[in-house]
Amino acid sequence: MPVTTSRPRVALVGTGLVGGSIGFALRNAGYHVVGVDRDPEHAARALASRAVDEVAASVAQAVPGAVLVVVAVPVSQIAGVVIEALDAGAPIVTDVGSVKATIVAAVEAARPTAAPRYVGGHPMAGSEQDGLDGARADLFVGAMWVLTPTPRTDPEAFTTVRDLVAALGAEPVEVEPSHHDSLVAVVSHVPQLAATTLMDVAASRGEEHATLLRLAAGGFRDMTRIAASNPAIWPDICAENRDAIVTTLDEYVAALEKVRALVAGSDRAELLTLLERARVARRNLPVSAAVAGALVELRILVTDRPGVLAEVTTLAGQLGVNIADLEIAHSAEGASGVLVLVVAAAGSEAFEIALAARGFHAARRDLA
Amino acid sequence: MPVTTSRPRVALVGTGLVGGSIGFALRNAGYHVVGVDRDPEHAARALASRAVDEVAASVAQAVPGAVLVVVAVPVSQIAGVVIEALDAGAPIVTDVGSVKATIVAAVEAARPTAAPRYVGGHPMAGSEQDGLDGARADLFVGAMWVLTPTPRTDPEAFTTVRDLVAALGAEPVEVEPSHHDSLVAVVSHVPQLAATTLMDVAASRGEEHATLLRLAAGGFRDMTRIAASNPAIWPDICAENRDAIVTTLDEYVAALEKVRALVAGSDRAELLTLLERARVARRNLPVSAAVAGALVELRILVTDRPGVLAEVTTLAGQLGVNIADLEIAHSAEGASGVLVLVVAAAGSEAFEIALAARGFHAARRDLA
Numbered sequence: 142m143p144v145t146t147s148r149p150r151v152a153l154v155g156t157g158l159v160g161g162s163i164g165f166a167l168r169n170a171g172y173h174v175v176g177v178d179r180d181p182e183h184a185a186r187a188l189a190s191r192a193v194d195e196v197a198a199s200v201a202q203a204v205p206g207a208v209l210v211v212v213a214v215p216v217s218q219i220a221g222v223v224i225e226a227l228d229a230g231a232p233i234v235t236d237v238g239s240v241k242a243t244i245v246a247a248v249e250a251a252r253p254t255a256a257p258r259y260v261g262g263h264p265m266a267g268s269e270q271d272g273l274d275g276a277r278a279d280l281f282v283g284a285m286w287v288l289t290p291t292p293r294t295d296p297e298a299f300t301t302v303r304d305l306v307a308a309l310g311a312e313p314v315e316v317e318p319s320h321h322d323s324l325v326a327v328v329s330h331v332p333q334l335a336a337t338t339l340m341d342v343a344a345s346r347g348e349e350h351a352t353l354l355r356l357a358a359g360g361f362r363d364m365t366r367i368a369a370s371n372p373a374i375w376p377d378i379c380a381e382n383r384d385a386i387v388t389t390l391d392e393y394v395a396a397l398e399k400v401r402a403l404v405a406g407s408d409r410a411e412l413l414t415l416l417e418r419a420r421v422a423r424r425n426l427p428v429s430a431a432v433a434g435a436l437v438e439l440r441i442l443v444t445d446r447p448g449v450l451a452e453v454t455t456l457a458g459q460l461g462v463n464i465a466d467l468e469i470a471h472s473a474e475g476a477s478g479v480l481v482l483v484v485a486a487a488g489s490e491a492f493e494i495a496l497a498a499r500g501f502h503a504a505r506r507d508l509a
Numbered sequence: 510m511p512v513t514t515s516r517p518r519v520a521l522v523g524t525g526l527v528g529g530s531i532g533f534a535l536r537n538a539g540y541h542v543v544g545v546d547r548d549p550e551h552a553a554r555a556l557a558s559r560a561v562d563e564v565a566a567s568v569a570q571a572v573p574g575a576v577l578v579v580v581a582v583p584v585s586q587i588a589g590v591v592i593e594a595l596d597a598g599a600p601i602v603t604d605v606g607s608v609k610a611t612i613v614a615a616v617e618a619a620r621p622t623a624a625p626r627y628v629g630g631h632p633m634a635g636s637e638q639d640g641l642d643g644a645r646a647d648l649f650v651g652a653m654w655v656l657t658p659t660p661r662t663d664p665e666a667f668t669t670v671r672d673l674v675a676a677l678g679a680e681p682v683e684v685e686p687s688h689h690d691s692l693v694a695v696v697s698h699v700p701q702l703a704a705t706t707l708m709d710v711a712a713s714r715g716e717e718h719a720t721l722l723r724l725a726a727g728g729f730r731d732m733t734r735i736a737a738s739n740p741a742i743w744p745d746i747c748a749e750n751r752d753a754i755v756t757t758l759d760e761y762v763a764a765l766e767k768v769r770a771l772v773a774g775s776d777r778a779e780l781l782t783l784l785e786r787a788r789v790a791r792r793n794l795p796v797s798a799a800v801a802g803a804l805v806e807l808r809i810l811v812t813d814r815p816g817v818l819a820e821v822t823t824l825a826g827q828l829g830v831n832i833a834d835l836e837i838a839h840s841a842e843g844a845s846g847v848l849v850l851v852v853a854a855a856g857s858e859a860f861e862i863a864l865a866a867r868g869f870h871a872a873r874r875d876l877a
Contacts, residue, residue: 265724275810277810287724327710327714328711329724331707332729332733334765335703335707336728336787337768337783337787338761338764338783338787339699340787340791341783341790342695342757342761343695343790344786346695356633356653356692356693360697360700360701360734360735360738361696361700363732364704364731364732365787365791366728366732366791367728367731367732368788368790368791369788369791369792370728370788372781372784372788373781375780375781375784376777376778376780376784377777379772380772383775389710390765390769390772391769393707393710393765394762394765394766397702397706397761397765400702400705400706400758401755401762404702404751404754404755404758405755407748409744409748412743412747413741415706415709416736418712419705419706419708419709419712420737420738420740422712423733423736424737426730426733442645450822451818451819451822454818454822455819455823457819458819
């Protein structure tokens with residue numbers, strides 16, 4: 142029996158990492174969350190951990206009275222659940238799938254009249270840890286949350302979803318569905334496959350294995366780190382975003398073939414041009430927008446990493462310097478590296494002086 | 510005029526990042542270092558910063574009286590300088606080039622009689638910062654230092670170089686020259702080119718650029734980080750290690766083509782097998798050997814990275830827990846992540862309890 146409450150009701154389908162985090166965040170934002178999970182044990186755990194206020198046995202039972210339905214199931218099941226929610230009379234439906242074009246097209250084809258009430262979404266936030274254990278209310282704070290309305294989308298439905306996303310602390314950004322898919326293929330899906338493949342090539346070197354991996358230093362570790370993340374979600378993503386991933390993989394392979402030709406021909410000048418162009422692009426990668434105003438990048442040579450981290454980050458905290466981003470830039474070889482901090486320009490001079498007093502020389506660069 | 514000293518003399522050719530660091534480390538170890546640099550300004554700076562004890566105008570002038578010559582010039586110039594030093598009568602010559610087979614073969618072909626006095630070397634240590642500014646005495650502490658003797662190498666020369674490497678704090682490891690080149694192609698050279706190429710593909714997406722890069726999250730940042738390192742050394746390395754790099758690039762491209770076929774065919778089962786195999790390999794990458802004894806990996810969910818870093822690393826210091834390795838494992842999407850610490854098993858339980866008391870849940874895994 143539904144709980145009586147004056148808070149607006151939201152139906153949440155799927156209580157894994159992202160669904161659970163949305164449940165926590167929605168409850169914090171004043172919503173009454175009705176959870177549905179096809180695994181009754183998952184639903185019970187979501188209720189016990191207070192990710193949801195109550196549990197419903199099915200989408201059809203969760204929808205009545207809900208102002209919005211959030212679909213947070215694996216990508217291959219999203220279109221079906223969205224259609225189920227629309228059929229049950231949900232006023233507005235959104236989802237959180239990493240792929241958008243196939244889902245949006247499937248919903249519009251199957252339910253041309255109801256589809257305007259559906260707004261595709263994709264929060265650019267996640268965790269290496271999957272399931273409810275990794276869920277937290279602040280997962281989306283400061284994250285970009287892509288929304289993919291189409292010309293058919295109801296403007297009011299879009300506005301409602303956009304405001305909700307903002308209320309969860311995320312930054313909504315509007316992108317056309319297939320454009321979204323081609324973007325994430327480049328910045329997320331193909332990098333994952335490239336890292337996985339590189340790790341697999343290195344690991345498959347048979348009897349050389351032991352020596353090989355002992356020689357693997359910081360650069361290799363950085364490049365293959367995401368190969369350690371949860372594999373379970375990727376087959377679905379690869380299937381749903383097949384075309385964009387194949388196109389980008391082809392582009393990547395073609396670019397590698399060009400590099401191979403430069404190496405085979407010992408074309409030093411062209412290799413240097415490529416390396417310099419990529420260096421500039423990497424150094425200009427925008428950083429987190431969590432700190433407002435002008436930003437400064439400080440690069441500090443690191444001798445003893447863990448000790449230095451504690452010292453530098455504690456010092457920043459003591460001086461009230463807001464750290465927007467922090468990276469440990471390994472060299473291609475060796476365990477040493479450079480600590481890259483991005484901090485608010487305001488207060489950065491005092492921080493630099495304090496760092497210098499402790500023997501840390503920081504190379505400074507103003508960011509746009 | 511040479512300085513008179515009772516300390517053993519070493520001639521050091523090249524005073525950049527690695528050469529300068531060797532100078533500092535050799536002087537600390539009790540050697541008298543005679544520096545040579547084809548750029549007189551660099552030589553003067555090395556003398557002024559005490560990386561060397563004195564400066565000689567040429568290799569021929571630096572060699573007399575030296576027990577050993579260390580060649581730390583760009584890889585394309587190494588063979589020539591090694592031959593010059595052998596011709597000047599150096600009792601033992603070693604180098605620090607990232608590529609070995611072509612150099613060793615060139616020396617053995619040009620000076621078959623003197624070549625036994627040459628021992629190829631490659632310290633697996635570096636810095637993102639190039640030149641003397643990045644040089645430090647402890648650059649090699651805990652690093653692997655590959656030595657590549659051949660059947661012709663004089664055993665005494667090898668033993669002398671091996672002991673010197675150990676005296677600088679590095680761990681000498683003996684590898685056959687072309688085997689070395691094939692190993693570094695896999696763990697260093699091809700990863701550098703793969704990261705550079707991925708960054709270039711992403712940056713070349715024209716008008717999509719701005720949105721694209723705003724969506725680029727932790728995983729992409731990790732994968733492309735080494736693309737920001739000093740480009741100048743790579744054209745030389747690519748030319749000298751051409752064959753091994755081309756072979757490995759071909760292997761990488763072939764593996765990517767296989768992945769492309771799996772994606773194009775939506776072969777979820779095979780994709781999952783690959784992803785799981787790579788995950789196991791990545792998780793089993795050996796970590797730094799700086800901490801002796803049994804090791805434990807702790808994975809901690811990170812909400813506010815800089816603050817957490819300071820808190821966790823300070824806590825480890827207070828409890829005397831030795832941190833062998835530290836990584837921030839970004840998820841493929843989003844700015845949040847997992848802090849991965851590798852600590853000595855001894856004392857790790859107290860550390861876990863202290864972490865839990867501060868609200869950090871650490872997932873624990875015993876390492877071999």
